[in-house]
Structure formats: structure tokens, C-alpha cells
Amino acid sequence: PKRIFHFRRGTADRPADAAEALGLKGANLALLASLDLPVPPGFTIATSAWREAIGVGEDLPQALRADLRGAIEDLEAVTERRFGGDRRPLLLAVRTSARSQMPGIAESVLDVGLNDRTVDVLAAELNDFSFAYRSYRRFIESFAVLVFGADPSELEEIFDAERERAGWGEEPCSVAEWRALIARYQAYLDDEIGLVLPQTPLEQLYGVVEASFASWRRPVAVAHRVLHGIPENAGLAVTAHAMIFNERNLNSGTGRALSRHLQSGESRLSGEFWLGSHRQQEIGGRPPVIDLAEQEGAAAFPADIDELTGFVRRIEAHVGDAVEVEFMVGDGELFLMQSRLARRTPAEAIRVAVELVKEGLIEEAEAILRIDPASLDQLLHPTIERSSDLVVLARGMPASPGAATGEIAFTAERAQEMVNEGRAVILVRTETYPEDIHGMHVAEGVLTIRGGTTSHAAVVARGIGKPCVTGASSLRINAANRTLHAGDLVLHEGDRITIDGASGEVIEGAVTLQRPSLTGDFATLMEFADRARRMRVRTNAETPIEARSARAFGAEGIGLCRTEHMFFEGDRIRAMREMILASDEAGRREALAKLLPIQRSDFIELFEIMAGLPVTIRLLDPPLHEFLPKSDTEIAETAATLHVEEAVLKQRIAALEEFNPMLGHRGCRLAISYPEIVEVQARAIFEAAIEAGEKTGDAVVPEIMVPLVSLRRELDFVKDRIDRVAAQVMAERGRTVTYQVGTMIELPRAIVRADSIAEVADFFSFGTNDLTQTVYGISRDDAGNFLSTYMREGIIERDPFQTIDVEGVGELIAMGVEKARRTRPDISLGVCGEQGGDPASIAFFEQTGLDYVSCSPFRVPIARLAAAQAAI
Numbered sequence: 001p002k003r004i005f006h007f008r009r010g011t012a013d014r015p016a017d018a019a020e021a022l023g024l025k026g027a028n029l030a031l032l033a034s035l036d037l038p039v040p041p042g043f044t045i046a047t048s049a050w051r052e053a054i055g056v057g058e059d060l061p062q063a064l065r066a067d068l069r070g071a072i073e074d075l076e077a078v079t080e081r082r083f084g085g086d087r088r089p090l091l092l093a094v095r096t097s098a099r100s101q102m103p104g105i106a107e108s109v110l111d112v113g114l115n116d117r118t119v120d121v122l123a124a125e126l127n128d129f130s131f132a133y134r135s136y137r138r139f140i141e142s143f144a145v146l147v148f149g150a151d152p153s154e155l156e157e158i159f160d161a162e163r164e165r166a167g168w169g170e171e172p173c174s175v176a177e178w179r180a181l182i183a184r185y186q187a188y189l190d191d192e193i194g195l196v197l198p199q200t201p202l203e204q205l206y207g208v209v210e211a212s213f214a215s216w217r218r219p220v221a222v223a224h225r226v227l228h229g230i231p232e233n234a235g236l237a238v239t240a241h242a243m244i245f246n247e248r249n250l251n252s253g254t255g256r257a258l259s260r261h262l263q264s265g266e267s268r269l270s271g272e273f274w275l276g277s278h279r280q281q282e283i284g285g286r287p288p289v290i291d292l293a294e295q296e297g298a299a300a301f302p303a304d305i306d307e308l309t310g311f312v313r314r315i316e317a318h319v320g321d322a323v324e325v326e327f328m329v330g331d332g333e334l335f336l337m338q339s340r341l342a343r344r345t346p347a348e349a350i351r352v353a354v355e356l357v358k359e360g361l362i363e364e365a366e367a368i369l370r371i372d373p374a375s376l377d378q379l380l381h382p383t384i385e386r387s388s389d390l391v392v393l394a395r396g397m398p399a400s401p402g403a404a405t406g407e408i409a410f411t412a413e414r415a416q417e418m419v420n421e422g423r424a425v426i427l428v429r430t431e432t433y434p435e436d437i438h439g440m441h442v443a444e445g446v447l448t449i450r451g452g453t454t455s456h457a458a459v460v461a462r463g464i465g466k467p468c469v470t471g472a473s474s475l476r477i478n479a480a481n482r483t484l485h486a487g488d489l490v491l492h493e494g495d496r497i498t499i500d501g502a503s504g505e506v507i508e509g510a511v512t513l514q515r516p517s518l519t520g521d522f523a524t525l526m527e528f529a530d531r532a533r534r535m536r537v538r539t540n541a542e543t544p545i546e547a548r549s550a551r552a553f554g555a556e557g558i559g560l561c562r563t564e565h566m567f568f569e570g571d572r573i574r575a576m577r578e579m580i581l582a583s584d585e586a587g588r589r590e591a592l593a594k595l596l597p598i599q600r601s602d603f604i605e606l607f608e609i610m611a612g613l614p615v616t617i618r619l620l621d622p623p624l625h626e627f628l629p630k631s632d633t634e635i636a637e638t639a640a641t642l643h644v645e646e647a648v649l650k651q652r653i654a655a656l657e658e659f660n661p662m663l664g665h666r667g668c669r670l671a672i673s674y675p676e677i678v679e680v681q682a683r684a685i686f687e688a689a690i691e692a693g694e695k696t697g698d699a700v701v702p703e704i705m706v707p708l709v710s711l712r713r714e715l716d717f718v719k720d721r722i723d724r725v726a727a728q729v730m731a732e733r734g735r736t737v738t739y740q741v742g743t744m745i746e747l748p749r750a751i752v753r754a755d756s757i758a759e760v761a762d763f764f765s766f767g768t769n770d771l772t773q774t775v776y777g778i779s780r781d782d783a784g785n786f787l788s789t790y791m792r793e794g795i796i797e798r799d800p801f802q803t804i805d806v807e808g809v810g811e812l813i814a815m816g817v818e819k820a821r822r823t824r825p826d827i828s829l830g831v832c833g834e835q836g837g838d839p840a841s842i843a844f845f846e847q848t849g850l851d852y853v854s855c856s857p858f859r860v861p862i863a864r865l866a867a868a869q870a871a872i
């Protein structure tokens with residue numbers, strides 16, 4: 001087998017699977033060499049040789065030693081230097097090269113080939129004994145640490161002890177002093193470690209290669225591989241190349257160059273160059289670093305800057321993306337050491353991708369694939385300007401991205417009052433409940449002391465796109481005094497704080513925020529995505545604010561309007577409670593009559609905002625007790641406002657209590673028990689459709705969605721009521737309304753019976769939240785307690801409530817799709833659970849052939865991009 005692969009400017013042995021066989025560094029050097037770029041000549045020992053050596057055991061196999069001897073002879077010929085030579089000694093830099101960046105494996109060993117004799121040869125060649133001996137010292141130290149396992153701090157002590165004894169300053173000043181230091185090191189290795197520093201360069205090389213191979217097994221590296229799922233036998237390559245004396249003099253140095261200015265996207269060399277060695281910089285008093293983009297920098301650069309620019313361009317053109325190149329200059333001669341894709345912020349990534357398309361270097365599809373959809377999140381929300389000094393009061397969970405500044409309000413009511421006065425507020429609660437939702441809506445952001453990233457506050461905040469930090473447990477609220485305590489610091493209602501929902505920080509005072517921009521490159525990228533995707537992207541929205549922001553983010557309709565959310569605010573909850581507490585149908589109808597105009601005007605507004613785009617409205621879904629008061633004070637208040645006895649109210653609450661509310665009296669089960677609720681909701685929808693249609697001129701085609709169906713007859717029953725109301729309203733108004741009736745598919749039985757249910761449903765929307773809950777039999781509200789353990793133990797890889805469980809829940813969805821299309825080929829199929837906005841899940845939905853995904857407004861751009869990636 002071929003163990004060794006050579007490279008030098010203009011030629012390289014490159015195996016087909018270069019990254020696998022040669023590791024990142026080795027493959028990259030071979031690539032640069034093959035592009036006729038100036039790399040130092042050298043060779044890479046392939047991972048196959050590692051595998052062979054590890055199989056053999058401790059010593060480096062004879063066959064590899066023989067190959068190494070051959071490789072050195074070749075390198076000697078190329079460099080016109082000799083390994084251990086009496087003139088122009090060949091010195092090597094030896095580096096481990098894994099398939100990906102890997103912590104724990106051996107560091108580079110430089111100047112392999114220096115010994116007691118060649119150090120003087122080198123000193124004579126360069127006419128610089130300090131440089132030669134400094135290099136030798138560095139070699140001895142790294143060799144001793146890597147190969148002999150010496151303790152670096154002990155080597156440091158030897159150096160210090162010798163300094164004391166000999167009385168020199170920073171480092172030895174004469175050859176004699178250097179030799180004395182080197183002798184000390186050697187004596188230490190002999191006496192304390194019992195090993196002799198090899199004087200033969202080949203022995204040095206064998207030792208370094210062997211120890212580098214062995215470093216694969218270090219615990220840190222093993223842990224890294226386990227964490228990232230990298231197989232243990234992937235193996236390590238080792239690269240050796242001729243040393244470049246980049247620290248030799250002020251004609252030398254080390255640099256990093258970028259092919260593009262990442263903020264502007266402009267094709268223009270930038271980067272830094274560190275001149276000479278640090279010590280020489282101190283002596284020379286020259287600026288240690290020069291800016292390659294500046295005119296003076298280019299003038300001070302000790303090699304040809306135009307040549308460097310040309311080389312970097314060549315790499316960029318080959319890779320088709322902005323690159324970052326590490327290079328060295330040794331006495332005026334330029335060498336490229338490594339290239340990689342330039343690291344960039346999400347905004348820079350978009351800028352560069354769009355620019356590359358403009359320049360014709362890549363296709364739109366390629367630009368789409370290069371942007372991580374999740375990274376868009378950062379761009380859609382305000383961010384904190386990090387330049388300012390920030391006083392961090394506490395750190396919680398990053399529950400909903402974006403930064404917000406406002407005055408502290410401790411209750412939803414106070415938040416509302418303060419906002420009415422024109423003040424910006426941050427709602428600060430121990431935790432939040434449904435009755436806090438209106439406070440969350442008016443607040444700039446939400447901070448809670450308890451809860452994680454799936455707590456009520458977190459879920460609601462993400463849905464409405466408000467920044468949120470949860471679980472800032474070091475803070476304490478004193479509700480009576482309306483104070484917030486952060487250690488000794490006491491903040492009062494009205495004091496300003498800032499929260500960063502991306503980092504979880506709670507910051508004192510107001511901070512300058514950067515507003516997001518949805519125009520420019522972002523818009524261009526979205527156009528690319530819209531051209532490439534097949535699936536449509538709708539939004540889950542109830543309020544006008546959500547609907548408008550979703551439109552701004554490019555939503556193509558509403559895929560889920562949860563009508564219950566419309567009943568929590570102000571008077572609405574009162575009418576809702578009245579309806580729930582009514583003892584008979586007549587009483588319910590009376591309360592519902594109060595809700596009708598409210599619902600109607602809500603729907604009119606949504607229809608207007610959506611201007612003819614589809615709007616899916618779901619009938620009431622949650623169990624009724626969710627709308628009832630919980631605390632004693634609230635119960636007393638409610639009893640008073642509704643003019644009922646407190647005892648009666650308590651009785652009703654007790655009667656509605658359920659052991660498993662999520663499996664209880666909810667969804668279409670409510671519609672069947674209380675058809676008058678369906679009738680009023682349907683009426684509100686049809687009347688609104690007619691009125692909005694008249695106002696705007698856009699025909700409104702409402703889609704009415706029945707939740708939690710498991711039996712076809714449930715849907716028959718509810719659809720029948722809806723159809724009857726439709727006929728009534730049309731007769732009353734003398735207008736026709738086109739509408740659709742469909743169902744959520746969120747129970748396993750509905751999937752099994754999807755073919756039959758599809759006969760009565762115009763559309764299906766997979767409710768993957770409840771579906772995941774019921775397929776797994778895991779309560780979505782209690783999952784947090786143990787799913788994290790499951791993930792830590794590797795029992796599941798991802799939270800199935802965030803990313804669709806393809807093998808289980810996904811398999812069922814595919815089955816539902818297939819069955820539904822069998823009986824109704826033109827059925828519209830979508831998904832509206834949380835997973836509808838998750839890129840990995842979207843890839844699955846594309847494969848499954850769904851027509852659309854629906855997600856919270858702020859996820860719409862993410863979904864557009866992810867849907868495009870999935871379609872490419």
C-alpha cells in the first residue's frame with residue numbers, strides 16, 4: 001500500500017479520498033501544491049499507515065521506516081539540503097493531520113533534524129547563532145514533551161534555574177551559554193526521564209511520528225470523537241515539510257489573508273501580517289503587525305503583495321468561496337501553509353454568497369446551500385451592540401432570540417398600563433401563565449426567574465417573536481415591594497433593563513440595539529430560495545401583529561390560527577368564562593353571542609392582512625378548564641364580575657378538572673358536546689369572509705379546521721354543522737362563500753384511517769405536536785424532565801418535539817399522506833406543529849411530499865430557506 005504522498009509546488013500525489021487519506025492539513029497542502037502555489041515541499045504519511053502501525057503496536061513498523069527514509073531522500077533532492085547534513089541541513093516541521101479539527105491530538109514539532117552538530121551548521125549558514133539555538137531549544141522541549149512525556153513546567157524550571165546560575169536575561173547571549181543550557185536539558189532527560197534525546201535526525205523523525213500516531217488515543221481526542229460521532233478507526237495522518245524560517249528576521253513573518261472583505265463582500269485582499277519574531281520586533285521597535293489592506297501595510301510587507309493577492313484569488317476561484325489563507329515569509333520568500341473557508345458571521349455569509357452569485361462565481365442553488373437556515377434567526381431580531389460596556393446582572397436560558405430594552409413591569413396589568421403611557425417595558429415574572437399573554441404581547445421582552453426553553457414563557461415568546469430569557473434563577477422578585485433583586489442590587493418597577501434572548505443575559509440599563517434589516521442581501525437570498533423551493537410556507541398566527549410580521553417575513557398564508565388564543569384578552573375571557581359556566585345551552589348561546597362580533601372582527605382583520613392568501617382557522621381546541629381562574633384571588637374576582645357564587649364557580653372548576661387534560665375533553669370532542677360553539681365560530685368565519693371580501697375585493701376562501709379527530713364520524717358531525725351554518729349565512733347575506741373544511745391529523749388513529757377521513761376532508765394539517773405526544777405516549781408538557789437525560793445517554797439524538805422523529809412519527813406521516821392521496825388525490829396537505837419551522841424536519845416534509853409547512857412568524861424565512869435547500 002502507498003503510505004506516503006509527496007507534495008511540492010506544481011505537483012502532488014493526491015488520492016481520490018484526499019481528506020480521508022491525508023487529513024485536513026495534508027489534503028489542503030496537496031491541493032495548494034497542485035494549484036501551483038508555493039507550499040514548502042514535503043510529504044504526508046497517510047491514515048492507512050497509521051492503521052497499519054497501530055495494528056502492529058508500539059514501534060513504528062519497519063516498512064514505514066523504510067518508506068520514510070525514501071521520502072527523506074526525495075525531499076533532500078528537492079530542497080538540495082541534507083537531513084543531518086554538514087552543510088545546509090534539512091529541517092522538518094511535523095504536524096498531525098486529522099480529517100476534521102480535533103482537540104487533544106499532538107501539536108506540531110518544529111525543526112526536526114536539529115542536533116548538537118546541525119545547530120552550529122545552521123547558525124553558520126544563517127550567520128545567526130541565537131536563531132539557531134532558539135530553534136534547537138524549542139525542538140528539544142517539544143520533542144521531550146511529545147515523545148518522552150516530559151512535564152513542560154519542569155522544562156521551564158530548568159530554563160529558569162540555568163538563567164539564575166549563568167546570569168543572562170531573556171535568553172543566553174553566547175554560544176557557550178546556549179550550549180550550557182542545552183546540556184542541562186539533556187542531562188535532565190538522561191537522569192530524570194532515563195531517555196536520551198536522539199542525535200540522528202531519522203530517529204527523531206521516527207519518534208515524533210510514532211508519538212503523533214499514539215496521540216489519537218488521548219482521552220480528550222477520544223471524547224471529542226464520541227461527541228461528534230467520528231469513528232475510532234478514521235485515523236490520523238502526519239504531514240512533514242521543510243521548515244520555513246518565518247521568525248528569522250524582519251524580512252520574515254507569519255500572516256493570515258482573506259480573499260474578500262467579508263462585510264462588504266468586495267473582492268479585495270485583507271488580513272494581517274506579523275513581522276519577524278516577537279523578540280526581533282521588540283528590538284527593532286517596528287509595529288508588530290501590519291494591515292495588508294492598507295497601503296502602508298502593503299509597502300512594509302517583505303514579499304510581493306501582488307503575488308500574494310494572485311495566489312489567494314486562485315484558491316478562491318478554485319473553491320468558489322471566500323477563503324482565509326495562512327502563509328509565511330522566510331527571508332522575503334512567500335509560502336502558503338493552509339487555506340480554509342473564511343469564517344464569517346451570518347450576515348457576512350449572506351453578503352458573500354449573494355456577491356459570489358452576482359460575480360457569476362456560483363449558482364443561486366449553491367448560495368442557498370451555503371447558508372445555515374438556523375443562523376437567520378440572529379438576523380431577524382435586534383441585537384446588542386457589543387462595543388459598549390455591559391453590566392450583566394444575571395444569566396438565564398436563551399429562550400427566544402433578540403435583544404430588548406425596557407422598564408421593568410412585574411405584572412401583565414402594569415405592563416399594559418405602562419405601555420398605554422407610551423413606555424417600553426420588559427415583563428418580569430417568576431413564571432408566566434396564559435393570563436400573562438396580553439402582557440407579553442405589549443412588552444418588548446419577557447424575563448422569567450423559573451423555567452427552561454420550553455416553558456410557557458419561552459414557547460409563547462418564540463411564537464410572537466419577543467425576546468425572552470427564562471430561568472434567570474439568581475434573580476429574585478419581591479412582589480409586595482415591586483422590586484427585583486440581583487445580589488445586593490435592588491431594581492424597582494420602571495427601572496430600565498435589557499435582555500438578550502440569544503445569549504440569556506440580563507443587563508442593567510438601556511443598551512444600544514441594532515435593528516434587523518429584511519431588505520438588501522437578505523431579500524435577495526430569500527428570492528433565490530423562493531425560486532428554488534416547492535413547498536409553500538405559511539404561518540401560525542392569531543393576532544394582527546403576528547399576521548403582519550409573518551407577511552413581512554414572506555408567509556404565504558396562515559396555516560394555523562388557534563382561535564383559543566383570541567379568547568384570553570380582556571373582555572373576551574369574561575365572555576368565555578360565562579359560556580363555560582352557563583348551566584344550559586341557552587346560557588351558552590347567550591355568552592357566545594357576545595363573542596360572535598369579537599371573533600368576526602378578529603377574522604376580518606386577519607383576512608384583510610392576508611389579502612386573499614389562504615387562512616386556516618382551527619375551531620376551539622383546549623379543554624375548557626384552561627380558561628378558568630386558578631388562584632383563590634382570581635376565583636374571587638371572577639365570581640364577582642360574573643355575579644356567581646364563589647362556591648358555584650369552585651364546583652364548576654372541580655367538575656371540569658381532568659387527570660390527563662391533553663387526552664381529555666378537548667378538540668372536536670368539545671364541538672360534539674357543545675355544537676353551539678362550532679356554530680358561532682363558523683358563523684363568525686363566514687360573515688367575516690363575506691365582509692372582508694367586500695372590503696378588499698380579494699375573494700376570501702376560509703379553511704375551517706377541526707382539531708383532534710380520530711374518527712371519521714367526528715368529522716362528519718362537525719362538518720355537517722359547519723355546512724349548515726354556511727348555507728344559513730349565505731342565504732341571509734345573499735352571497736356565496738367558497739370554503740374548505742379539513743382536519744388536523746394529530747392522533748395515530750386518524751393516520752390509520754386517513755383514507756376514509758380524507759373522503760370528507762378538503763385538507764389535512766399534520767399536528768406534529770400532539771402527534772408526537774400521542775405516538776410516543778410522552779406528555780409534551782412533562783417531556784423536559786426526562787428527554788434531556790435521554791439525549792445525554794444517547795437514547796435519542798434529538799428532541800422529537802423540535803425535530804420530527806423520522807423513523808416513528810415520520811413513518812406514520814408518510815403513511816397518512818399515502819392513504820389520503822389514495823382516496824383524494826388533490827387533498828391539500830400541510831404541517832403546523834413546531835417541527836414545521838425546523839430545517840431538519842422540513843427536509844423530511846419535502847421528501848414526504850407535503851404541500852406546505854406552517855410555522856411561527858419569525859421562523860418563516862428559516863422555513864423558506866430550508867424548504868429551498870430540501871428541494872435542491
Ligand code: PEP
Nearest residue numbers: 746767768769770832833
Ligand atoms: C399540534 O398538535 O401539532 C398543533 C399544531 O396544535 P397545538 O400545538 O395547538 O396542540
Ligand code: MG
Nearest residue numbers: 746767769770
Ligand atoms: Mg394539537
